[in-house]
Structures are given as C-alpha cells and as structure tokens.
Amino acid sequence: MSKTSDHNSTEPAKKPTIAVFKFASCDGCQLSLLDAEDELLAIAHQVEIAYFLEARTRTLAGPYDVGLVEGSITTEHDAERIREIRRQCRFLVTIGACATSGGIQALRNWADVGEFIQQIYATPQYINTLATSTAIADHVPVDFELRGCPINKDQLVELITALVIGRVPRVPNYSVCVECKRRGTVCVAVAKGISCLGPVTQAGCGAICPAFNRECFGCYGPQELVNLKSLCAHYEEQGESRDHLVRLVRNYNGYAAEFRAASDALEQQ
Amino acid sequence: MNSQIQVAPTVDAANPWATHAVRIREIEPEVRDVVTYRLAFEDPAVAERFRFQPGQFNMLYLPGIGESAISISSDPDDPQRMLHTVRAVGNVTKAMARKQVGDQLLLRGPFGSAWPVDSCEGQDLVIAAGGLGLAPVRPVIHYVMNRRDRFGKVWLLYGARSPRDLLYTSQYDRWREADIDVQITVDLGDDQWDGHIGVVPVLFDRLQLDASRTRIITCGPEIMMRFVIAECLSQKIESKQIYLSMERNMNCALGFCGHCQLGPAFVCKDGPVFTHEQMEPYLDVQDF
Amino acid sequence: MSVSTTPVNSIVSFEKPRLQGLLDALKQAGYRVVGPRVADGAVVYDELDSIEQLPLGMIDEQDGGKYRLERDAAAGYFDHVVGPHSLKRYLFPPQETLQQLRLKDGDWHVEPPRVADTPLAVIGPRSCDLHAMAIQDRVFLEGPYVDPGYRARRERLFVVSVQCRRAAATCFCHSMKTGPRASRGFDLALTELDDCFVIEVGSERGGEVLASVAGWKTCSAATVDRATEQSVRLERSMNQRGAAENAPHAAKPRQLDTRDIRDLLLNNLDHPRWDEVAERCLSCANCTMVCPTCFCSSVSEVSDLTGEQVRRERTWASCFTAEHSFLSSGVVRNSTTARYRQWLTHKLATWIDQFDTSGCVGCGRCITWCPVGIDLTEEVAAIRETAK
Numbered sequence: 001m002s003k004t005s006d007h008n009s010t011e012p013a014k015k016p017t018i019a020v021f022k023f024a025s026c027d028g029c030q031l032s033l034l035d036a037e038d039e040l041l042a043i044a045h046q047v048e049i050a051y052f053l054e055a056r057t058r059t060l061a062g063p064y065d066v067g068l069v070e071g072s073i074t075t076e077h078d079a080e081r082i083r084e085i086r087r088q089c090r091f092l093v094t095i096g097a098c099a100t101s102g103g104i105q106a107l108r109n110w111a112d113v114g115e116f117i118q119q120i121y122a123t124p125q126y127i128n129t130l131a132t133s134t135a136i137a138d139h140v141p142v143d144f145e146l147r148g149c150p151i152n153k154d155q156l157v158e159l160i161t162a163l164v165i166g167r168v169p170r171v172p173n174y175s176v177c178v179e180c181k182r183r184g185t186v187c188v189a190v191a192k193g194i195s196c197l198g199p200v201t202q203a204g205c206g207a208i209c210p211a212f213n214r215e216c217f218g219c220y221g222p223q224e225l226v227n228l229k230s231l232c233a234h235y236e237e238q239g240e241s242r243d244h245l246v247r248l249v250r251n252y253n254g255y256a257a258e259f260r261a262a263s264d265a266l267e268q269q
Numbered sequence: 270m271n272s273q274i275q276v277a278p279t280v281d282a283a284n285p286w287a288t289h290a291v292r293i294r295e296i297e298p299e300v301r302d303v304v305t306y307r308l309a310f311e312d313p314a315v316a317e318r319f320r321f322q323p324g325q326f327n328m329l330y331l332p333g334i335g336e337s338a339i340s341i342s343s344d345p346d347d348p349q350r351m352l353h354t355v356r357a358v359g360n361v362t363k364a365m366a367r368k369q370v371g372d373q374l375l376l377r378g379p380f381g382s383a384w385p386v387d388s389c390e391g392q393d394l395v396i397a398a399g400g401l402g403l404a405p406v407r408p409v410i411h412y413v414m415n416r417r418d419r420f421g422k423v424w425l426l427y428g429a430r431s432p433r434d435l436l437y438t439s440q441y442d443r444w445r446e447a448d449i450d451v452q453i454t455v456d457l458g459d460d461q462w463d464g465h466i467g468v469v470p471v472l473f474d475r476l477q478l479d480a481s482r483t484r485i486i487t488c489g490p491e492i493m494m495r496f497v498i499a500e501c502l503s504q505k506i507e508s509k510q511i512y513l514s515m516e517r518n519m520n521c522a523l524g525f526c527g528h529c530q531l532g533p534a535f536v537c538k539d540g541p542v543f544t545h546e547q548m549e550p551y552l553d554v555q556d557f
Numbered sequence: 558m559s560v561s562t563t564p565v566n567s568i569v570s571f572e573k574p575r576l577q578g579l580l581d582a583l584k585q586a587g588y589r590v591v592g593p594r595v596a597d598g599a600v601v602y603d604e605l606d607s608i609e610q611l612p613l614g615m616i617d618e619q620d621g622g623k624y625r626l627e628r629d630a631a632a633g634y635f636d637h638v639v640g641p642h643s644l645k646r647y648l649f650p651p652q653e654t655l656q657q658l659r660l661k662d663g664d665w666h667v668e669p670p671r672v673a674d675t676p677l678a679v680i681g682p683r684s685c686d687l688h689a690m691a692i693q694d695r696v697f698l699e700g701p702y703v704d705p706g707y708r709a710r711r712e713r714l715f716v717v718s719v720q721c722r723r724a725a726a727t728c729f730c731h732s733m734k735t736g737p738r739a740s741r742g743f744d745l746a747l748t749e750l751d752d753c754f755v756i757e758v759g760s761e762r763g764g765e766v767l768a769s770v771a772g773w774k775t776c777s778a779a780t781v782d783r784a785t786e787q788s789v790r791l792e793r794s795m796n797q798r799g800a801a802e803n804a805p806h807a808a809k810p811r812q813l814d815t816r817d818i819r820d821l822l823l824n825n826l827d828h829p830r831w832d833e834v835a836e837r838c839l840s841c842a843n844c845t846m847v848c849p850t851c852f853c854s855s856v857s858e859v860s861d862l863t864g865e866q867v868r869r870e871r872t873w874a875s876c877f878t879a880e881h882s883f884l885s886s887g888v889v890r891n892s893t894t895a896r897y898r899q900w901l902t903h904k905l906a907t908w909i910d911q912f913d914t915s916g917c918v919g920c921g922r923c924i925t926w927c928p929v930g931i932d933l934t935e936e937v938a939a940i941r942e943t944a945k
Contacts, residue, residue: 043862157862165864166367167334167360170857174842174878177928181846182651182873184601186641189928191598191624199841199928213597224879225840225893234622234929274701285702286655286869288667332658332665332867333860358885373664518883520856523702526874527853528881530903532823533910538701554826556895 016164019051019064021085023071023078024105024133028150029096030054030070039157046164062088066163072098072105072133079130079139086140093159094136097149097252101221104149106133106255133255144169149219149252152204172203173224176216180207188215195235195248200226200258221253228262242266274538277325277379278318285523288330288375289315291351296370300434303401304366305342305354308374319379320348323386323408324514324542327378328522329353329361337361338519338537340405341379346415354404354436380522382542384512386412389484393421395476397497399428399469399489403436405514405541406488414447424476428454428469428493432462470496473504480505488514495552498545511545532557563764563773568781570755571773576634577608578770579717579745583678586766588715591647592680593637599624600640602647605680612637619725619921620808621930633749635681635719638728639920643849644682644690648710649697651873655706655856660865676713682743683721684736685728685920689849690716691742695912696852715762718743722787724795726808727921729934731795732815735918738788748784755784811921813934814941815905818915821944822906822937826898830939835893837929842875844923844931845900850916855880876900901933 020030033040034055050060067089073079086092094100102109108116109132117124136142146155155171162169172178176198180187188194188210196215198207202223209216232245249263276282279289295307310316321327326340337359343352357366368374386409394413398406413420425444429435432455441451452472454465465472469489483506487497494513501511517529517536524538532551534540551557563569571578583590592605595612605611616629617637629636657668682690697707721728721737730736739746744763748755755776758764767773776784798810845851855874860867874881876899882889890896908916917933924932 039862046862161860161862161864164862165333165860166364172878172880174875174880175840177841177843178846178873178875178878181641181843184642184646184651186597186599186601187624187843187926187928188597190622190926191626193623196928199839199843223841225896227837227839227893230837230929231839276701280702282701283703283708284705286705290665332660333858333864335858336856375665375667516884517889518881521854523704524700525697525702525704525852526855527876528855528874528883530876530899530907532902533907535911550823556890556892557826557899 015046015048016065017048017050017060018066018068018160019062019085019089020049020054020068021051021070022054023069023082023099023136024074025071025096025098025103027054027070029099029148032150032153032156033068033095036153036157039153040160043160043164047160064089065091067092069094069099069136070096072102072135073130073139074105074133075129082136082139091143091163092136092140093144093146094142095146095151095156097147097219097221098133099136100145100147101135101253101256101259102133104252104254107250108133109255110250135255146171147202147204147220147253152206155204174203175199175223176201176203176205176207176210176220179203179205180210183207183211185211188213193238195238195240195245197231197248199223199231200228215248217248217251218259219252221256222258226258226262228258229265232262232266242269278320279315280377280380285377288377291374291376293368293370293372293374296368299354299436302358302366303354303356303436305352306365308351308353308376309349310376311373316349319351321345321351321379321408322383323412324384324405325379325381326405326519326522326541327353327376328380329365330375330377331361331364332375334364335361336377336520337365338380338522340514340541342404342407344411344415345408346411354401354407356401377522380537382540384409384486384542385484389486390416390419391421391482393479393483394423395426395473395478395483395485395501396424397426397469397472397485397487397489399493400430400434401436402487402489402493402514403427406486407437409486410444410449413449414444417447421482422450423448424450424452426452426454426469426472428456428467428472428489431455431457432459432464468496469493470500473497473500478504478506480507483510485511487511491516491552498552508546508549509544512542513545513548514541515543515548516541561765561768562761563758563767565758565761565764567758567764568755568776568784569758569767569773570753570776570780571770572753573634573749574608575770575772576747576754578772579766580605580608580680582766582769583715583717585769587676588678589675590678590680593635593640595626598626600626600637602640602642602679602681608634611635616723617725618808619727619925621727621924621932622927623808623930624925633751635747635749636723638721638723638725639683639685639922641847641922641926643847643920643922644679644686644714644716645693645849645851647677647679648690648707648714649693649852649854649873653706653871654868655871656869658867658869660867674710676715677710678715678717680717680719680747682716682718683730683920684718684739685730685733685918686849687716687718687739687742688730688733688735688918689920692850692912692914692916692918693852695914715766716743716745718746720746720748720784720788722749722791724791724810725921725925726810727924728795728919729811729813729921730919731792731798732811732813732934733915733917733919737791737795748787750780750783750787753780755780811924811932811934813917813919813937815915818937819906819909821941822902825940825944826902828940828944830936830943831894831898833939834897834931834936837931838893838897839928840877840893840896841928842877843926843928845875845877846873847922847926848904849920849922850904850918851875853881876903901936904933905937
C-alpha cells in the first residue's frame, strides 16, 4: 500500500482508510463487497471504512489510502468527479466490468445516444449525458483492477488481504479455461459445439458458466494474450453466424480494447 | 539434464517442502534497495548440519507472502555465518525489507548447482560479475582466499551502473591483499570517481590470459554475461571452461513446478550454475 | 489365516455382469472407486457405485477441437477411448494444500501435511494413461526429491486398466510406443470381449482383490488368444494408418514420426512454423491442462485477512501463461510463439534430456481439447518438411 504518499509521515501510524465510490453501474459489485462481511469483519479493526454510502451514512473526509471505484463514466459530471477522487486516493482500484471497460452500457458507443434519449424519455431535454460510456482508466491512472460482472468475492478479499499484508494481490490474468479444466468441467465448445469465450477471457470467476453448460460470455474481460481472430474463425467454420459472434463479444466487456477490435473486425469482414 | 544432484543435509529428500525457522541476526545496508541479512537457524542441530557450496541458493519464505530464491553470499568454510544479499524488488523481497533484527523467517535449502571451485584449483581464475551478480560469486572469493596458494592468477572484474551501486566496497582491499587482482568499472561515473568507466567485458582487454589454464566464472545480467563469454571465446578459452549463473523463475527449487525451465535444464535443480557449453545452444534464442 | 490370492500374471475371465463383483470387492477392501461415466456430453472419471453407470453402448468420435459421444448398439462398456480427464487429476490434483501455517506469538508453526485420502481405485485407464503415470512418477518420485503428497496418493492407488479395442482418430499411441496394449503398471487389466471380460493380474494387490470376486474362472487358451488378438488387430490397424486413404469427411487418423525428434525440434527453434501456429494458438492452456504428463504448477499463499493463518496451495499451472516465465526484469516468454514453442519442444524434445523419455504418450487429448483443434502431429510434420 506504500504508493506515493502525500501524508505527513510524522503522524502516528493509523488504520488504512478505504473509500468506495459509485459511477454508472448496477451496484452489484458493491453488493459483493457487502457480501464479504464475514471475511471483512476479521480485519474490521485493521482498516477504516471511511466512505461507503451503500453501507453506512457516516463519511470521513479524504484523502483515503485505498479507493474502490465501481461504474463507468457516462456524464461530464462523472468525468470531473473521478479526477477529484483520483486526487483523494493513494491507491485506486477499479472494480467490475463497468469501471474497467465501460460495462454493458458501453453498447451505446456503437449507437446514437441522442436517438435513445428521444425514444425513451418524455422530456429528453433534462437528460445530460455523454455519447459514450468509458472505463475509469480512460480518464485517470488506475493502480489495480478487479474484473468481473460482478466481481468475485474471493478476489475482493484477496485484494484487501494483500493490501493489508503488503504484497501484490494474486489475481490471475490467464484464461477461464485454466479454471474450467482444474474444476474438471467438460469443455462446452469442444463437446457441444457451443461458441464460448473462455479461451480469450480472464479467469477469476471460477469458470461458473461452463459448469452449468453455458458458454462463457467474457464478463472478466480479455485474458493476457487474446486471439479472437483465430477463435471466431474456428467458430464460424463450425457453423456459427457472424451476427451471433459479434453479439457474444460485444457484451459486458465489449468495449475492452481487444474485444472491441475483434467485434469491429467481424463486422467489417 | 542428467546432472548428478546431491541433496543437502538440511533438505529432507522425502519431504523437500519442509522448512527450517531462521531468525534475522543482522541487517547490513549495502546499496540502494539492497541489504545483507545474516540469518541463523533456530534449531542448533540444523545449524550444525547446514553447509553449502559456492553458488547455491536458499528458498527464503515469508508465510502469506511467498518464497524467493536467494543466493548465499558468504564464506562456504564458515556456514554458520550465513549471509544473503537481497534487492527489494518483488513481493517477498519487499516484504523482507520491512523485517527487523530478531524477526523470524522460514527457509529451505541449500539448493542448486555450485561453481566448480575444486576443479578450478591449479588454474588461473577470472571472476566477472555485474551489479548484484557479485553476491553469488562472493563465496568463490572466500573459497579462493581460504586456500589462495592452490590457485594461479585470480582476477575479479566487477562493474555496476554507478559508483553508488557497487556492492561490498569495503572488502575490495582485503581481497587485493589476498592477491586477487580486483578491477572495478562503472557505466557512469560521478564527481569523485577516478576509476574505470565502461562495461565489464571491456576489462578483459587488460588481461594476459593463458587460455589453456584459465577458468571463467561469470554472474550478472544475461546481456553482460553474453559479452563476457564472447570476449573469452575470442581469447580461445574453451566453452566448457566458462561457467555462468542463469536466472529463471525459480518457484519450488525441486524441479517439480516447471517454471524455471531453460531448454533441457531446470535452472533450480540443474543450475543455476552451468557451463557455457551446456547453455550455448539456447543463449541466443529469442524469448526461450 | 491365509489370504487367498490369484497369482500375478495369471489370466482369468468372468461373465460381464460379474464386473459388479469387482466394484464391490474394491469397496469392501476400503477403496473409493472411480470410473468412466457420461457427464455433460463426454466420458469423464467420477464416483462409481454400479456398473449400470458405465458408458455401455457409447463411443466417442474425436477430432481436432471436437468430441462427440454417439450411441453404438455394438459397443460394450469400454468402447469409448480417452476423455478429458486422466489419472493426473487423482495423483497430482488440480488444487492441493502443501502446508498449513499458524502464527503464534510472533513465530510460525507449520502444521504437518494432511494425511492422504482414502485409497483410490480407478477403473478405466488405458495403456497411454499408464505410461503417462509412469512419466509423472519420474517427475515426482524418481528424481533427487520426492513429492510427499504424490507419493502418498500413488502408493494407495489401485489401477484397473482397460485394453482398448478401438482408437479415436486423435490417438497415436502406436507412434509413441505406449500402446495400445497395456503390459504393465496396472493391478488388474480388463479386456472386454463380446461375451466376457478377460482379466490379467498385474500385482499381488490385484490378485488379492480378484480372489474375493465371485464367479471368475481360469481362462481357456482360446479365450486368452481372442483377447490378445483383439489388441494385435487394433495395433495393426493403427500401424497401417496413412497407407490407405481415409473416407472423405472422416477425421484423419493421426500418427507422429518420432525419428530424431529431439534434434529436429531443437535445431529448428527459429523455424517460421512457430509464428504460423501462434496465429491459430489461443494461449488458453487447455492442451497443458488435459495432458496427462504436464506437471507444471504454482504455489500460492492463501491467508486469512489477519495474515495469521496461511495455506500454501499448489494448483496446475501452464507454460502458456505469463506468470510461468515471470522474472522481476520481465516475462521471458511474452508471446504465443515463444509459449507454443516452449510447450512442444519440452513435450517432445527436452523432456528426453530431463527424464529419459518423451513427454508425449500419444493420447491425443491436446488435439481434441484444443478449442481450435491445433494438432501437434501436424505441427511436427510441418517442421520436419522444411527443417534445417
């Protein structure tokens, strides 16, 4: 947790402070945090939850040692606020697909937001929004990211443990297939011909979907080395439609760079 | 790699994961981010059994943080005084940097192959080290000093980025007194520096080597070792007379985890010390 | 009290339904029994209570990136070949605790490793799998250091292997000289004939268990011949692969030319084929996960939030990941080209330096379970064709 410090180092050691902030999101990742209460109780005396509106009304003023940010940037005001939060947090962690890649709402990035507003809102003039939904890292430097839609509780506990103990969090960046095979799940792509994003998606979820006979839809975003060109070509060869593949890739993490490039390329082929 | 591996008396071959408790007895700052720890076994029986060969390493373990392979940098004839020179660069070493005298660590070892000091006896010896690479060869210097008459000419060619990065500076005079020709160089000097400037391989220009009776021991960044080797080969020193210490991702030290493979070798078990003859086919292969 | 036993190397037979008796005898002897079962569209290893759970009448069609189970009225209990699981799961489990530590008054207390589980009997491993187990034995038991967990599980493992009578298109044990007939490494070996099972006793333990199965009888010479002939026929047909053109649309039966393969690969580390295969390879690690000999692992620290309780956990790892070759100065193998080359040269070349055997047993799992069907036999052939 010893990043650059603008704290006065002569102060007596205090408990590290954690702040949780929300942007455009469904709150699911914050719920994962609340869901970890049993684990977090163990270190309740070691950290100070200084700002977490969804959990407690009391708030402490910044600066904070660790900031956890949920949600994507979709308004001018968001873009302002994240810059201020960055100034307030020594170690900034984005949590979840919205914060790390723009989330499902980044589908708007391929559409005309103005048209949506006209169609949906009775008084569209009250709506003040950006044309895009973008990741936090597109606006400010981010120190660490936790992927997932929503994030995994164990990874969150690992993150906080690591920060408290003083080591780098152990968050793998290899594929979902590694977890799937460890678990002993039969590959849905190979045994059933289901187009699955496991091979290009980062592990962390425990490979839940294939264990329930479903394809991975990439909610942990791109793994470290992504080869969607080869994977999509193979699925097409197996009879999958290009439209389906575009929809598969353009999903919760559709706006993550590698996924975005792949779905755009599929459309342009 | 068909090497004959001798299991150390402090390692249980049937349960090589077992650790020994050690305590930090001294912490000696060296250069920026680098300190030397003197560690002592808590169990006197283990301390009694412990011995190591120059070039071997221990796995230092901080529970909850992880294990790290650290070469032993002290005198092999005095195994009770066990030193490790460590740069705070990874998870484990950074956490170690927060430890204090009296703190406990766990340790497995020693592991790995050794500099072939006994077969160097009767020969001339050039030790060429760069940066932190001096730590794993310091046991060789001790070994030579303890039986200096058994060696011919001995040179230590050592370089670092800047004068402030030179390791063990207070000991150079003692080494020189023991008739070791110590030549120091830095990449970049400062106001006080009136020594040699340049990279380690360049120091070879000054030496009159008898290729038939010279052994080379080199340890440092891979790029430095490659140039040292090129220099030696051009002076007709045979590939099997050149020894180098390789670095790969050593996780288990037992040849189980597979991370440290370098071609046919497990660096943790068959290495870290190899002859150039063993490594030659792989040294210039990109990303191997 | 004398223990009744059937001597090692004796060959007996029993009627097919008597196989249940073998299952019961193993349970009686205290084993947890695992065997082939259909789950989620494949034959996997799972707990076995009844022979009703075996994949009777099922065969598997396998090809690069493709596995399909099909009904076949003529198929017996074991006419599937190898599925995604292997003995590796049980001897070198995907996740295991190596040590547990507790911090008390500033000192760490290491708790002894957990005692191994109930002894395990596995029904179904093929000759390739037994060879794979022997290869992992070299890694974990026969080097200078012994992995205590592996040893404990290995010593208690009871293997009832099965002699293949068909091969998938992805099988190439004949090339690797690891099959199809299992000749050692089992406690009992089953050969399924149309009317009975022929059982070969491979160990004293095997003989003791078999002795307690009701209804076995000494095998007639004619029946032994039928069983042997079945393996010989399969081997012959595998050896004739490539001689005849295979049917259109059928999967191409594999074979691997292993002549001088070590030098072939190590002399061609800069062959353009490595870049070419990297265009297709996903670096997803599936091949290494399903490989019955791949042994790479990572040990990670799992601590509670107080940091006072620590478990050291070993999990399967892969040379297709960045963490595998991580150094503080950077990742050594940072591209799919470098990672695929590492995997294949290790498996087929440097393994020989390390363990005096190839790391490949020709089971074909890496071909079938590669999501895009990359075929190592094809990659080696391509390199051989344009080798230096």
